[in-house]
Amino acid sequence: MNKDSHALALVASEAKRFATFILQELKPKGKLLTPFNMFAAVVLLVAAVLLFIRFTKGLAYATNLSQDFPWGIWIGFDVITGVAFAGGAYVITFMVYVLRLEKYHPIVRITVLNGFLAYVFYAGALLFDLGRPWNVINPIIGNDFGVSSVMFLVAWHFMLYMITEFIEFSPAIAEWLGWKRVRKFLGSLTLGAVILGITLSTLHQSGLGALFLMAKNKIHPLWYTEFIPILFFVSSIFAGLSMVIFEGTISRRVFRSQISPAHEAAHDDIVIRLARVCAGTMYVYFFLKLLVFAHGQHWEYINTPMGYWFLVEMIGFVLIPVRLFTRAVQFGNLTLVRVAAVLTLIGIVLNRLNVSVIAYKWYAPEHYIPSWMEIEITLAVVVAEILVLRWVVNRMPILREPPEWATDRRGGEKIQFYVRKEEKQWATTT
Amino acid sequence: MNRRTFVRTIGAAGASVLPMCVGRAEQETPPKEFVGVLVDTTRCVGCRSCEMTCAEVHGFPQPDPDEAVFEKERSPSTTQWTLVNRYNTDKGEVFAKKQCMHCNQPACASACLTKAMLKTEEGPVIWREPKCMGCRFCMISCPFDVPKFEYDSPIPKIQKCTLCWERLQEAEQPACVEACPAEALQFGKRRELIEEARRRIVENPEEYVHHIYGEHEAGGTSYMYLSKVPFEQLGFRTDLDTTSYPELSKDYLYAVPIVLTLWPAFLLALSNATKKEGEPGEEGGGDE
Amino acid sequence: MGNNYVDLFATKGLEYILVIAFLFTLVVFWRFLNRQRRPAVSNPGKPSRLEWFTLGDHLYYHQGHTWANPEGAHAARVGIDDFAQKLVGKMDSIELPPVGAHLFQGEVGWKLRVGDKVIELLSPVEGEVVAINEEAKKSPELLNRDPYGRGWLMLVKLSSMRGNLRNLLSGALAGAWMEQTVEQLRRRISGNLGIALQDGGVPVTGIAKSISPEKWDEVAKEFLLTK
Numbered sequence: 036m037n038k039d040s041h042a043l044a045l046v047a048s049e050a051k052r053f054a055t056f057i058l059q060e061l062k063p064k065g066k067l068l069t070p071f072n073m074f075a076a077v078v079l080l081v082a083a084v085l086l087f088i089r090f091t092k093g094l095a096y097a098t099n100l101s102q103d104f105p106w107g108i109w110i111g112f113d114v115i116t117g118v119a120f121a122g123g124a125y126v127i128t129f130m131v132y133v134l135r136l137e138k139y140h141p142i143v144r145i146t147v148l149n150g151f152l153a154y155v156f157y158a159g160a161l162l163f164d165l166g167r168p169w170n171v172i173n174p175i176i177g178n179d180f181g182v183s184s185v186m187f188l189v190a191w192h193f194m195l196y197m198i199t200e201f202i203e204f205s206p207a208i209a210e211w212l213g214w215k216r217v218r219k220f221l222g223s224l225t226l227g228a229v230i231l232g233i234t235l236s237t238l239h240q241s242g243l244g245a246l247f248l249m250a251k252n253k254i255h256p257l258w259y260t261e262f263i264p265i266l267f268f269v270s271s272i273f274a275g276l277s278m279v280i281f282e283g284t285i286s287r288r289v290f291r292s293q294i295s296p297a298h299e300a301a302h303d304d305i306v307i308r309l310a311r312v313c314a315g316t317m318y319v320y321f322f323l324k325l326l327v328f329a330h331g332q333h334w335e336y337i338n339t340p341m342g343y344w345f346l347v348e349m350i351g352f353v354l355i356p357v358r359l360f361t362r363a364v365q366f367g368n369l370t371l372v373r374v375a376a377v378l379t380l381i382g383i384v385l386n387r388l389n390v391s392v393i394a395y396k397w398y399a400p401e402h403y404i405p406s407w408m409e410i411e412i413t414l415a416v417v418v419a420e421i422l423v424l425r426w427v428v429n430r431m432p433i434l435r436e437p438p439e440w441a442t443d444r445r446g447g448e449k450i451q452f453y454v455r456k457e458e459k460q461w462a463t464t465t
Numbered sequence: 466m467n468r469r470t471f472v473r474t475i476g477a478a479g480a481s482v483l484p485m486c487v488g489r490a491e492q493e494t495p496p497k498e499f500v501g502v503l504v505d506t507t508r509c510v511g512c513r514s515c516e517m518t519c520a521e522v523h524g525f526p527q528p529d530p531d532e533a534v535f536e537k538e539r540s541p542s543t544t545q546w547t548l549v550n551r552y553n554t555d556k557g558e559v560f561a562k563k564q565c566m567h568c569n570q571p572a573c574a575s576a577c578l579t580k581a582m583l584k585t586e587e588g589p590v591i592w593r594e595p596k597c598m599g600c601r602f603c604m605i606s607c608p609f610d611v612p613k614f615e616y617d618s619p620i621p622k623i624q625k626c627t628l629c630w631e632r633l634q635e636a637e638q639p640a641c642v643e644a645c646p647a648e649a650l651q652f653g654k655r656r657e658l659i660e661e662a663r664r665r666i667v668e669n670p671e672e673y674v675h676h677i678y679g680e681h682e683a684g685g686t687s688y689m690y691l692s693k694v695p696f697e698q699l700g701f702r703t704d705l706d707t708t709s710y711p712e713l714s715k716d717y718l719y720a721v722p723i724v725l726t727l728w729p730a731f732l733l734a735l736s737n738a739t740k741k742e743g744e745p746g747e748e749g750g751g752d753e
Numbered sequence: 754m755g756n757n758y759v760d761l762f763a764t765k766g767l768e769y770i771l772v773i774a775f776l777f778t779l780v781v782f783w784r785f786l787n788r789q790r791r792p793a794v795s796n797p798g799k800p801s802r803l804e805w806f807t808l809g810d811h812l813y814y815h816q817g818h819t820w821a822n823p824e825g826a827h828a829a830r831v832g833i834d835d836f837a838q839k840l841v842g843k844m845d846s847i848e849l850p851p852v853g854a855h856l857f858q859g860e861v862g863w864k865l866r867v868g869d870k871v872i873e874l875l876s877p878v879e880g881e882v883v884a885i886n887e888e889a890k891k892s893p894e895l896l897n898r899d900p901y902g903r904g905w906l907m908l909v910k911l912s913s914m915r916g917n918l919r920n921l922l923s924g925a926l927a928g929a930w931m932e933q934t935v936e937q938l939r940r941r942i943s944g945n946l947g948i949a950l951q952d953g954g955v956p957v958t959g960i961a962k963s964i965s966p967e968k969w970d971e972v973a974k975e976f977l978l979t980k
Contacts, residue, residue: 095616102540102613105601133732135739166599166614166621170579173596179580182769183762185714186602187578188721226736227780234728238721248714249572249606252704264717395605496757569755575762586758656756685755711761718765725772733783 056212064429075418082415085408086163094166097408103396104403109164111391113413115243116384117157118193119267122275124150124200125236126312132229139305141298144207144433145286146279148424151200156420158193163412185245192239199235202228210438211431240271247390255394256333257345262323263390269323270383273316276309277379284373290428293435307364310372313379314360321353341397348389352382499569499588500633501655501687502642503662504562506699507672508649511535511549511560515641515650519547522629522640538700541565543613546626547641554694561699562641562650564626565590565611566679567687570709573603573612582612582623588655588687589628597623608683608705628687655687662691684709806836808931809901813921816930817875817978819862820901821921826914829878831862832905833896836934840973841865841872842959844893849906854882856909858917861979863906865893867959870970873979878917884908934976941972 066072089097100107127146130136162168174180174187175194181187202224209218244267251259260266287294287302294302328334336342356378363371392403428434516528525544528534535551540563547564567590574584581597584590592612599621603612615621629639637643642650651658662677678696679689682705690696697703812820813829818837821829848864856862862876886905889895896904911917922930941964961969961976 091619093615093617093619093621098616100616102542102604103610105604105614129732133736133739135736135741164600166601166616167597168599170596170598173579173581173598178596180766181578181580182765183575183711183718184578184602185718186576186600188718190578230729230732230736231776233732234725237728238724241717242721245714245717246602246605248717249576249608249710251706251710251713252608252702253605253610261713261716498756499758570759570761584758654756709761715761718762719768722768722772726775729776729779733779737787 053212060430075422078411078415078418082412085412089163089408089412094164097406097412099404099406099409101401101403103399103401104392106164106391106395107403108388108392108405108409108413109160111388112384113157113160113164113416115391116387117153117160118243119240119271119274119383119387120278120380121150121153121157122236122240122271123279124203124275125233126272126275127279128203128229129233132226133233138301138308141301142279142283142305144204145283145428147200147203148207148427148433149278149282150275151197151204152420152424154193154197154200156416156423158197160413160416185242185248189239189242189246192235192242196232196235196239199228199232203232207431207433207437213438215440236271237268241265241268243267244390247395250395253396254390255336255341255397256331257328257336257341258390258394260327260331262327262330266320266323266327269316269320270386273313273320273379274383276313276316277376277383280306280309280313280372280376281380286428286434289425290434293428295436298434303369306369306372307367310360310375311364313376314357314364317353317357317360317379321349321357324349324353341394344389344393348382348385352378352385356382497586499655499687500628500653501567501588501658501689502628502639503651503653503658504688504690505649505651505665506559506561506690506692508647509549509560509562510647510649511551511558512646513549514644514646515562516545516548518640518644519626520545522632541611541613541625543615543622543624546624550700552699554698556694559692559694559699561690561692561701563700564641564688565628566609566683567626567628568683568709569685569687570683570711572606572608572683572710575711575714576602576606578602585630587630587633589630589633590625591627591630592623592625594622599623606710608702608710655689658689662689665691681707683707684712806834806839806931806935807901808834808927811923812901812927813877813918813923814927814930815859815875815877815921817859817877818934818976819874819877821877821909821917822901822905823914823918824908828883828908828910829880829914829917830905831877831907831909833865833874833900835900836931837874837977838897838900838904840960840976841867842962843867843897847890847893847896847906849885849890850882852882852885856880856882856907858920872970872973872977874977875979877921878909878911879913880909880911880917882907883910937976 085097094100098107098109123146127139127143131139131143162171165171172178174190202221205221206218206225209215209221241264244263244265247254247259247263248261283302283306287299337346356375359371359375359378362368363375396402432438513528513530517530519525520527523546525546528545528548538550538552539548541548547562549560549562552559552561567588568584571582571584571590574580574582574590576582577597578600579596579598581593581595582590582603583593599614601612601614603623604610604614611625613624615624629637629641632639638652639650642652651661653661659677659680662680666673666675666677672693674692674695676696677689677691678701679686684707690699690701692699695703808814809820809822812822814820814834818834818840819831820834821831823829844865844867846866848866850856850863856876856879858877858879859875861873863874865872865874885907886895889904889906896906898904938960959969959973961973964972
């Protein structure tokens with residue numbers, strides 16, 4: 036009896052300690068009334084009201100969707116572009132865990148976190164767009180498995196990928212909570228999760244493009260091709276990396292206090308290397324687009340307004356960033372890299388919106404323009420994601436070094452995260 | 466009974482039983498044939514009885530009976546599953562009824578990830594409310610832009626012609642077909658309708674354009690049309706493929722299991738190849 | 754054709770199930786494929802019951818079945834290997850050159866006496882004898898019991914460590930050479946010897962005697978390259 040009550044007391048005290056810890060962590064850190072916070076509060080509040088209207092009255096009261104244009108920016112931007120931007124996660128984990136390029140190790144966690152949050156929030160935002168979101172469990176539980184549908188594939192892959200990303204990210208959570216054994220176990224799952232993640236990413240990045248395969252006569256011939264899935268997949272590589280560069284610039288400034296000088300220096304090196312990968316991939320992508328264009332035999336369309344728009348997308352937002360990236364890599368010019376990254380991101384937005392909204396039914400007399408409410412809610416989703424990201428980075432070891440006991444061991448060597456050795460060269464220390 | 470009568474009786478009885486045995490052996494259930502509707506626009510007078518009856522049978526408000534509606538080309542909507550448009554063509558005014566085409570291989574049904582859109586074995590493509598999650602992928606995929614979505618409702622439905630599937634279960638004809646006074650609409654097996662259409666073309670070659678719209682378009686549809694003018698003058702899309710639309714995503718969907726097989730194997734091999742000497746055996750396996 | 758229901762995607766569900774099964778079994782298969790197995794030729798001096806002859810740790814072997822163990826930078830201990838001792842069997846006496854004598858690699862280094870037969874062995878190294886194992890000389894059965902350890906024969910000061918070692922076998926090569934020797938032996942014996950060796954024991958008369966009771970020294974010299 037004594038032993039039981041003793042064990043119970045132990046469990047109770049552990050639970051209490053844990054609860055106190057969590058409550059402590061939930062409290063906001065730093066100033067509450069910063070400009071960004073106030074802006075975020077306004078955006079979120081307005082969005083909440085709009086969403087209330089949307090769910091009580093119907094999609095027509097918050098969007099400009101119509102019978103001719105069933106999908107607007109909630110799908111075209113939030114889901115399709117947002118997911119392309121999250122492609123950095125599978126590329127970086129591929130480089131670090133499969134190719135074992137340890138140079139990129141410092142940015143793995145922030146990238147995986149970003150990827151995970153992006154999917155959670157954008158797939159979550161999808162629920163706003165669904166007309167009958169309570170039935171979203173139907174394709175999951177088997178009521179019914181519409182296996183003939185590309186959307187079925189995309190939905191399932193989103194779900195599985197979120198789980199995979201969470202597993203990849205979970206060691207950081209275990210470190211935050213101080214659960215050593217759990218941390219060790221989770222670390223052993225990493226390679227498997229990474230491999231699965233890369234496979235799933237390939238399929239759903241291309242799958243988002245495959246969604247439009249059946250809309251053959253409704254998308255402008257310069258954008259419609261049976262190779263849309265491959266183009267979407269390839270472009271997701273440099274879309275993700277450009278986002279990593281762009282987001283890295285911001286988070287390095289915001290979370291400056293967590294980053295050591297050694298990390299800073301190494302980070303610049305990483306940015307240049309990523310720029311090189313972007314340049315190469317975009318170069319290949321440009322030629323893929325050229326191939327597809329030749330194959331489609333639609334050159335007569337070039338000399339039309341839509342044709343000029345196509346050229347703007349290809350030259351202004353693919354070819355020019357390639358040039359900028361290459362130049363930046365040659366001269367080690369970080370600012371140029373960032374400019375190129377931003378241009379690339381805009382190019383991706385353009386490409387995805389073109390396929391889904393702009394070149395879709397380009398012949399329609401009345402074209403779709405997003406309502407301010409749609410834009411507001413999209414903004415709210417982005418803001419919410421940023422807030423969660425900030426909460427996590429401020430508490431868990433994402434940008435700063437993990438606790439001593441958690442460092443991975445590879446081949447008997449301890450991998451240190453931020454050791455500087457001989458100007459911008461990374462080295463593992465024993 | 467004498468011997469002759471006996472033999473005759475037995476012979477007759479045996480002969481009558483025999484075809485029953487043979488018949489039963491051959492009586493496997495053949496696959497159900499699609500039903501369809503043939504719309505002969507040369508016969509349509511634009512009375513719009515089909516519109517009215519359809520609205521009445523399915524609980525929609527009665528369409529505006531004023532002829533003025535013909536001035537614009539209308540589209541089916543969330544409150545109207547079918548309608549008749551008036552087209553000014555080279556050969557004068559022609560009326561054409563528009564509704565869901567009930568394709569043989571419907572893009573909408575193949576697009577639906579919950580099988581809310583379903584191609585029934587009998588032929589009609591129906592929408593089942595309990596399953597639908599309102600993603601509107603069917604609308605993106607349909608080459609005829611048929612499904613309509615109730616954007617202004619918090620519990621939105623997809624609205625489109627069902628070929629009166631419930632009535633078909635009761636062995637009744639579709640309401641519009643029954644209502645048509647001009648015999649412009651004919652209901653029957655798709656195969657037989659094609660034969661009938663061909664017969665009409667052969668018997669009156671100047672009356673008709675020598676094409677049955679819907680015989681091959683989008684892989685073949687259950688609603689088919691005959692016309693005396695080229696079909697694009699009646700607001701029909703003539704740039705559609707003769708292969709069905711689901712075929713367009715079929716190749717991609719069948720590549721998926723291949724990627725799911727090749728990628729993990731290749732990545733595992735690659736991760737092994739980049740392993741440095743003396744590293745402990747591979748880390749944990751895949752997880753789902 | 755085109756008049757009844759055809760499911761274009763009839764097998765998709767099955768395909769997904771197959772792929773999921775594949776992914777799970779891939780993990781198992783991968784683990785199995787990567788299992789480290791001990792190579793069959795490893796000889797760290799711990800003989801398995803099926804191994805006929807052992808090789809000592811980190812030793813250098815001459816093909817005449819003698820070994821050298823470097824000691825320091827300029828000397829090496831020498832002896833005969835397990836095969837040689839099993840081949841010859843119980844010895845009556847060992848004849849070693851005196852301290853100060855010069856050995857030449859590949860030339861006769863010392864002799865073993867069994868009864869009236871004299872078996873010569875080749876020296877694995879070139880150099881000057883600086884010490885002799887008196888214990889082994891007094892009790893030759895040490896060579897049988899511990900050919901690589903207490904059964905060492907001489908300590909030799911080497912003319913050149915590298916030059917000597919270059920011509921000797923070690924590691925995996927030594928293992929391969931020992932396997933060849935076993936093959937050679939197998940071809941000589943008709944199978945009756947296997948019984949004698951399987952329990953780890955050594956016939957008192959030696960393997961060579963079991964092959965040819967009369968001319969066993971010829972057999973031994975054939976293997977020890979001193980014919």
